[in-house]
Amino acid sequence: xxxxxxxxxxxxxxxxxxxxxxxxxxxxxxxxxxxxxxxxxxxxxxxxxxxxxxxxxxxxxxxxxxxxxxxxxxxxxxxxxxxxxxxxxxxxxxxxxxxxxxxxxxxxxxxxxxxxxxxxxxxxxxxxxxxxxxxxxxxxxxxxxxxxxxxxxxxxxxxxxxxxxxxxxxxxxxxxxxxxxxxxxxxxxxxxxxxxxxxxxxxxxxxxxxxxxx
Numbered sequence: 063x064x065x066x067x068x069x070x071x072x073x074x075x076x077x078x079x080x081x082x083x084x085x086x087x088x089x090x091x092x093x094x095x096x097x098x099x100x101x102x103x104x105x106x107x108x109x110x111x112x113x114x115x116x117x118x119x120x121x122x123x124x125x126x127x128x129x130x131x132x133x134x135x136x137x138x139x140x141x142x143x144x145x146x147x148x149x150x151x152x153x154x155x156x157x158x159x160x161x162x163x164x165x166x167x168x169x170x171x172x173x174x175x176x177x178x179x180x181x182x183x184x185x186x187x188x189x190x191x192x193x194x195x196x197x198x199x200x201x202x203x204x205x206x207x208x209x210x211x212x213x214x215x216x217x218x219x220x221x222x223x224x225x226x227x228x229x230x231x232x233x234x235x236x237x238x239x240x241x242x243x244x245x246x247x248x249x250x251x252x253x254x255x256x257x258x259x260x261x262x263x264x265x266x267x268x269x270x271x272x273x274x275x276x
Contacts, residue, residue: 087138088138088139089137091133092132092133092134092135092136093131093132094131094132095129095130095132096130096132096150097128098129099125099127099128100123100125100126101123101125101126103120103123104120104121104122104235105117105119105120106118106119113167115164115165115167115168115170116168117164117167117169118163119161119163119164120161120162120163120164121160122159123157123158123159123184123221124158124159125157125158126154126156126157126184126187127155127156127157128152128155128187128189129153129155130151130152130188130189131150131151132148132149132150133148133150134147134148134149142198142199143196143197144197144198144199144209144211145194145195146193146194146195146196146213147192148191148193149191150189151188151189151191152188152190153187153188154187154188154222156185157183157185157221158183158184159181159182159184159221159223160181161182161233163175182223182225183222183224183226184222184224185222185224186222186224187221187222189217189219190217190218191215191216192215192216193213193243195211195212195215196211197211197212197245198211200246205251206248206251206263207248207249207251208246208247209245209246210246211245212242212243213242213243214240214242215239215240215243216238216239216240216241217238218238218239221234221235222235223235240271241270241272242272243268244268245267246266246267247264247266248262248263248265249262249263250263
């Protein structure tokens with residue numbers, strides 16, 4: 063049996079264009095378009111102990127370009143406390159990936175593929191995410207917002223490996239994650255006219271994966 067040796071790592075750079083719709087002083091709904099560039103790394107070991115070798119196969123998507131939509135609702139139950147629920151769905155339209163196998167520990171003794179090479183296209187797939195969180199603003203003004211909070215998140219990534227020289231190749235990476243999270247994030251805000259733009263500056267978070275079914 064193969065077991066996951068390293069936690070999957072995801073680095074996102076996103077840009078959202080939103081249309082705010084304040085319903086009351088304490089409640090607002092935002093919807094709009096979203097673009098995201100994702101660097102994703104995943105690997106497995108040779109056995110359940112994480113050995114023989116410690117990295118048997120490593121899959122790297124670098125980067126994946128996706129576009130879609132997002133919708134979020136924000137409610138202030140008490141003073142500056144903010145309860146947020148969000149949903150987004152993105153479709154992949156461009157990307158590349160490498161799939162490399164090793165016989166030795168620490169990415170040594172590279173195993174060449176029996177057919178083709180290790181570089182693939184990844185221009186098909188999708189990402190889905192919904193989350194709920196409770197946060198508090200550490201800094202908030204008309205240009206910059208920094209929040210700290212905690213919550214629950216579900217995300218699903220479906221990435222493909224494709225090769226024009228191998229039309230029958232249809233390998234996928236299909237993952238579902240349920241996580242409790244603690245986070246600090248920063249957002250740059252600018253509003254020309256009636257359209258609100260937001261640019262993510264940073265997002266630092268600790269996530270604890272929950273058992274399947276939660």
